[in-house]
Amino acid sequence: MTFKQFALRNVQRNLSSYLAFFMASTISVMVFFIFSVAYFHPDMNLSKDSGHLTVILTAILPYQYGCSLVFILYSLGTFLHRRWGEFGVLRLLGITDRQFIKLMFFENILIGLISIISGILLGLLFSKYFFFVISMIFQFPLGFSLSAFPIVLTFIAFISLFMLVSILSPFFVRSQNIYFLLTKSRKQNRQPKAPLLKAVCGIGIILFLYGLLLNALRNPDGLDDLLLAKMVTYLEYDNILAVFIxxxxxxxxxxxxxxxxxxxxxxxxxxxxxxxxxxxxxxxxxxxxxxxxxxxxxxxxxxxxxxxxxxxxxxxxxxxxxxxxxxxVGPISYVSYPQDKQLKENINYIDTYLKKNGYEYKKVQIPVLALSKIEDHTGQRPAIALISNSHFNQLARFLGRETISLEGNNSLVLVWKGYGTKMDPLDEIEYQEMVLGGRKINVIEVTYKPFLNFGALIYYVISDSLYHQVKTNYPTYTFVEYQIPNWTRLGDFSAQITERFNYNEGPRQVHTAANYFxxxxxxxxxxxxxxxxxxxxxxxxxxxxxxxxxxxxxxxxxxxxxxxxxxxxxxxxxxxxxxxxxxxxxxxxxxxxxxxxxxxxxxxxxxxxxxxxxxxxxxxxxxxxxxxxxxxxxxxxxxxxxxxxxxxxxxx
Structure with missing residues (x-):
């Protein structure tokens, strides 16, 4: 029997143990190969939206390869641990370090080659379905196309990985003496000693940590209040990392x-x-x-x-x-600036289209007083506006929210943080020091619930009497909000009115949700x-x-x-x-x-x-x-x- 035949017999004899290692390696190769074929597909750039897929694949390929390396190393270490008795016998019979390295190299490369070939063949089989799903997602035909580069890339990437594993694996065994290898494989497991106090403390910690998480579940701000979450946030990581820890x-x-x-x-x-x-x-x-x-x-x-x-x-x-x-808040939001003379005409245009095409809808139109120009996004301070109590109640009923009753100088503050930002606008102003008509405003509540996620970042809801008293001091902006149940079908119309009303930064602005859907x-x-x-x-x-x-x-x-x-x-x-x-x-x-x-x-x-x-x-x-x-x-x-x-x- 030659040395290569001996290595082959070893693999055959340990086939059941190698099976899970082989299957996992094969699937890792298959996934890497499928992603590689998609990444290098010649028609991948036919759709403007497929560029997003290319960016994701660029990040996934090295990440998945790194995970495969860690998994294969761990799996091999576990498998070698099981074979320590066998390695001890070989060392006892006089196998040299060179022969041992050669044996491990042959075994791992053999399994690696079979895994690579199997993974590529399975990848070829499932690539067709992969491209079919991508075609459905991006709405453009993407037929099966294969070049030699994904095959070569996959083969080189994983044969290099298995060669690295083959080189490292003998060092896990060579560092142990013969006695250790022979006795460790036969050493009986003993039940770990678990002192009652240590076990009870462990369970106490478990209950305490579960209690913290359950409290965070009941309290909307509970997660932010956790000390570990504050530390993670301070390090500029998402506080959900604290939950994982x-x-x-x-x-x-x-x-x-x-x-x-x-x-x-x-x-x-x-x-x-x-x-x-x-x-x-x-x-x-x-x-x-x-x-x-x-x-x-x-x-x-x-x-x-x-x-x-x-x-x-x-x-x-x-x-x-x-x-x-x-x-x-609503699928169509329209804000009319003070100089807009076509408000009624534009709103009628939107209403006519919705009625003509069978869309059920409702709308609300409310005025607001702007303390600074809402259309000016270059200011150092956040834009602030005023809403009367009656107009706010009209908006609240439209959104299915609770109404309020304000008297005197009392005020409710509505805060909108803006798109894609976590900054709180209230941090930039002394909102408790607001003075209107010579009267200091008494803020009784601050809410971050969405009412007008458009225009100003801070809205003061004030009593009707105070609103009418200061009405002539500030320019009036008009907000029109729509509620349309099946708004997701408004894609073409949303693009049309966005282009029609927002051209040349005119005296109005419209935001439509369907543009982004x-x-x-x-x-x-x-x-x-x-x-x-x-x-x-x-x-x-x-x-x-x-x-x-x-x-x-x-x-x-x-x-x-x-x-x-x-x-x-x-x-x-x-x-x-x-x-x-x-x-x-x-x-x-x-x-x-x-x-x-x-x-x-x-x-x-x-x-x-x-x-x-x-x-x-x-x-x-x-x-x-x-x-x-x-x-x-x-x-x-x-x-x-x-x-x-x-x-x-x-x-x-």
Whole structure:
């Protein structure tokens, strides 16, 4: 037998262990290849909106490649750990460092080549469907086209990756002596010691952190009040990062402290512990707790990221219209400057079109007094305007909001932060020191609810008597707001009136939501489509980690069940024990990840809770859950077959 044949036999003999590593590597290659084919497609620039896709692919390709590198290194490290006994025997028989490096190089390159070829072939198979979906998103024909460059790029990128892994992998083993390699593989796992005080403290921290998050869920500003969120914001990161950090700590404590304490309490419940076969699966969980904790922790984080990304992008896509209208208040907003002499004519033009084309609509028209020019966007101070109490109530009834009653100098302040900015206009003025008609205004409330997200940044709602007293001192602007149920179909008309009324910066301005709807919808579709691919890579990595952990101790498990059958354990009981252990092992990370995903999305959208509806998040969780169940069924069947095959060999 030649040295290359020996390396080939090693791969064949460890085929079951290599299978998850091979499948995950193949899928990583496939996704990279499909993205490469799309990126270098000659017709990709035919649509003006496809440039956005090109930018996303430019960012995704190196990111996905980096994730593949980390995953392959981790997977290989786990696999090598399982083979330490085999490597110890080879070192004992006198294999040299050069031969060992050569052996590892052949094995990894062989698996790598097969993965690359399989990934490219699967990529060729699914590229057609990928381009079909892109054509539907961007509304232009994009047929299948393949050049040699994506194939060469994918092959070079991943063969380099596997060569790097092949060079690094021997160093994980060469640094260990023969005794360590031989004894470590046979070393029995011991149940980790979990002092009661340490476990209770861990659970106390878990409850405390969950309490902080639940308080943030109930309080709209609760997330901003968290000390960790303030620190993250100070470092110019989104405060949702604080939620991920807290949930990461909770996840770690659940598997390192709470689970260990739970198993200990089960063992102390003697009636339950000695009931039927409970002793076997509880003892197994106890002895593998330390090894399982790390893998379950990593898998839970990856599953959380996968579901959260997919659910967030899915809801953003479904609620594109709601997200746009939130910024616009109404689908058509018209502001007439004091010098505008065609207000009635222009409004009649809009009304005529809507009636003629069968659109149901309602509108409201209110005047406001501007303390500074609303049309001047170059000023150092934010534009300020006045609204009378009666006109505000008219607008509130139009929007379905509560009306108010103001008397004397009392005032309600409406604040609009403007598009794409987090700056608070109130920080730039002494809004409590406002004086009108020689009378100091008494601000009784400040609201950031959208009433007029247009024109001025700050509106003072004042009593009718005060409004009429100062009316002649300031220019009057007129706002017209429309409500149109099926406004998303107004794309062409919106572009038409925008061009008609906004030309040459005339004495009026119109904002239409439909102008932004189609482009935002395409962007959200693109993010959802490509984000789902990336999420599936994370999800496959998560369940692959579970696979590696499960089969890492398969030899010891086979011997254990072989010995138990000698004292009368039946096969149906073995199936029941294995099913229970695997169910806990596979579905506990998924259950925790699902809860954490919902909390992340609700807190992420705490200012717009309707963008994270429970039913839509549940749909995504169910889809991932079905995949997890199918994977569980396959792994359970494979694991039981492996155990029973060993038992049958023992009988013969």
């Amino acid at each position: 807290i949930l990461t700590i909770i996840t770690y404590l659940i598997f390192s402290h709470a689970s260990t304490l739970g198993v200990t309490l089960l063992k102390r419940n003697l009636r339950f512990y000695f009931h039927r076969t409970n002793l076997l699966w509880i003892s197994s969980l106890a002895h593998q707790a330390k090894q399982n904790a790390r893998n379950l922790f990593i898998s839970t984080l990856l599953i959380t990221i996968s579901i959260a990304i997919t659910a967030s992008l899915y809801t953003s896509y479904l609620y594109t219209a709601e997200g746009i209208i939130k910024d616009f 189609q482009s935002d919808l395409i962007h959200n579709k693109t993010y959802f489509f490509l984000g789902s691919f990336i999420s599936m890579v994370f999800f496959i990595a998560a369940i692959s980690f579970l696979y590696f952990r499960l089969f890492a101790d398969i030899q010891g498990e086979r011997e254990k069940y072989h010995n138990l059958t000698k004292i009368g354990l039946k096969r149906r009981e073995i199936k029941r024990i294995i099913t229970g252990q695997l169910a806990i092992f596979f579905f506990s990370p998924f259950a925790i990840a699902s809860i954490h995903t919902y909390m992340v999305l609700i807190l992420w959208n705490h200012e717009n809770a309707e963008s994270a509806p429970f039913d839509k998040i549940l749909q995504v969780i169910i889809i991932f859950g079905v995949i997890q169940i199918l994977y569980f069924i396959w792994i359970r069947s494979k694991y039981i077959r492996t155990i029973f095959h060993y038992l049958d060999q023992g009988k013969s």
